[in-house]
Amino acid sequence: MKWRCALIQRWLPAYLDGDLPSFWRARLGSHLQGCPACREELAGLREVVRIVQAAATPDQGPAFWQTFHQELHLKLAQNAPAPEPSRFLKLPYYLVGAPALATLVFWAFTHLGQPPQKPLLTAMVGPEQVVYAGMEDGAWQNDEYPSWDVDAVMADLTHQERQAVLQNVRY
Amino acid sequence: MTDSQLVARAQEGDIPAFEELVKKYQREIYGLAYRLVLDAEEAKDLAQQAFLQAFVHIRSFRQQAQFRTWLFRIAINQCYSYLKSKKKFGEPVDPEEFVTVGEESPEEDLVTKDRRQRLYIALERLPAKQRAVITLKLEQGLSYEEIARVLGGTTGAARVNYCQALKTLKKYLQNEDEHEVAVRSYPKVVARISRR
Numbered sequence: 195m196k197w198r199c200a201l202i203q204r205w206l207p208a209y210l211d212g213d214l215p216s217f218w219r220a221r222l223g224s225h226l227q228g229c230p231a232c233r234e235e236l237a238g239l240r241e242v243v244r245i246v247q248a249a250a251t252p253d254q255g256p257a258f259w260q261t262f263h264q265e266l267h268l269k270l271a272q273n274a275p276a277p278e279p280s281r282f283l284k285l286p287y288y289l290v291g292a293p294a295l296a297t298l299v300f301w302a303f304t305h306l307g308q309p310p311q312k313p314l315l316t317a318m319v320g321p322e323q324v325v326y327a328g329m330e331d332g333a334w335q336n337d338e339y340p341s342w343d344v345d346a347v348m349a350d351l352t353h354q355e356r357q358a359v360l361q362n363v364r365y
Numbered sequence: 366m367t368d369s370q371l372v373a374r375a376q377e378g379d380i381p382a383f384e385e386l387v388k389k390y391q392r393e394i395y396g397l398a399y400r401l402v403l404d405a406e407e408a409k410d411l412a413q414q415a416f417l418q419a420f421v422h423i424r425s426f427r428q429q430a431q432f433r434t435w436l437f438r439i440a441i442n443q444c445y446s447y448l449k450s451k452k453k454f455g456e457p458v459d460p461e462e463f464v465t466v467g468e469e470s471p472e473e474d475l476v477t478k479d480r481r482q483r484l485y486i487a488l489e490r491l492p493a494k495q496r497a498v499i500t501l502k503l504e505q506g507l508s509y510e511e512i513a514r515v516l517g518g519t520t521g522a523a524r525v526n527y528c529q530a531l532k533t534l535k536k537y538l539q540n541e542d543e544h545e546v547a548v549r550s551y552p553k554v555v556a557r558i559s560r561r
C-alpha cells in the first residue's frame with residue numbers, strides 16, 4: 195500500500211460519518227476519486243457499519259421491563275439519598291464561625307484601636323484551609339458552599355432567621 | 366417534562382421523577398451494557414446498577430451538562446469495573462452452549478443469526494474501550510465531542526479511537542481465517558450470549 199493510501203485510510207471511518215474537519219474531508223474526497231483501493235476499503239467499512247447497526251440489541255419485551263422496573267424500584271427506595279438539609283438547618287455550618295469571628299474582630303478593633311490590615315477571614319484563615327461540612331460526601335453542590343461573606347449571608351436571610359442568628363451570637 | 370425538570374425533582378429525592386428518566390433511557394443503557402459485556406443477564410444487572418448509582422449521586426449532577434451523556438458515563442464505568450473483576454476472577458466456559466442472541470425469535474433467519482454471531486465474536490475481540498466507542502457512535506449516535514465527554518479525553522482522541530476500532534472490527538469480520546480462529550479461541554462469548 196502506498197504511504198499516501200495508508201494515511202488516507204486511517205481517517206476513512208470518520209469520512210463515512212462526515213464528522214471530519216473540512217480540510218481532511220476535501221483531501222480524502224479528492225484522493226478517493228482517483229484511488230480504487232481506497233474506494234474499496236471505504237465500501238468495506240460502510241458494510242461493517244451496516245452490520246453493526248442491523249444487529250442492534252433486540253428489544254426485551256414488556257415482561258422484561260416490568261421486572262426491571264420492579265427490581266430497580268426496590269433498590270431506589272432503599273438507597274434514596276437523605277433529603278436536602280433545609281435552609282435553616284444549613285445555618286450552623288457558617289454561623290459557627292463567621293459572626294463569632296466578626297464579633298471578635300469588632301472587639302479587637304474597639305479595644306486595641308487598630309483596624310485589621312486584611313479582610314476579616316483571610317487574615318485568620320486562608321481560604322484554602324476552609325473545609326465545609328458535607329463537602330467531601332457530596333451533600334453540597336460546588337456553587338452552593340456556604341458563603342463566608344457575613345453581610346451577604348445576613349442579607350439573604352428572612353427576618354425570622356436573622357433574629358435566630360442574632361440570638362445565637364449574643365452573649 | 367424535560368430532563369432538567371425531572372432531574373431537579375429527582376435531586377429532591379422524588380423517585381417517580383427519576384423513574385421517568387429511567388423509562389426514557391433504559392433501552393439505550395441496557396443496549397450499551399449489553400454490547401460491552403455481551404451477556405444479557407449481566408447487562409440487566411449493570412443497567413440497574415448504573416441507574417441506581419445515578420440516583421444516589423444525582424445531586425452532584427450539574428444542570429449545564431447533558432443528563433444522557435452523564436448516564437452513559439456512569440453505565441460505562443459500571444461495565445468497565447465488571448469486566449475488570451471478571452478478568453481477575455476468570456469465568457467458567459461451557460463451549461457446548463453454542464447459541465446466539467435472537468435465536469428465540471422465529472423471524473430471524475439463519476443468515477442473520479450467523480451474521481450476528483460473527484459480529485459478537487468480533488466485538489468480543491476488541492478492547493472494551495473500542496467496543497464502547499463503536500456502540501456510542503453507531504448505536505447511540507453520539508458525536509465525537511459527546512463521546513469524549515463520556516469516555517474522557519479529547520474530541521480528536523475519540524475520533525482516532527473510533528477510526529481504529531472500526532478498521533479492526535472490519536478486519537475481524539471480513540477475514541474468514543480470522544473468523545475461524547475467533548470461533549475456536551473465543552467460545553466464552555458464544556456461551557455467555559446463549560444465557561439469555
Ligand SMILES: [Zn+2]
Pocket residue numbers: 198199202225229231232
Ligand atoms: Zn488510496
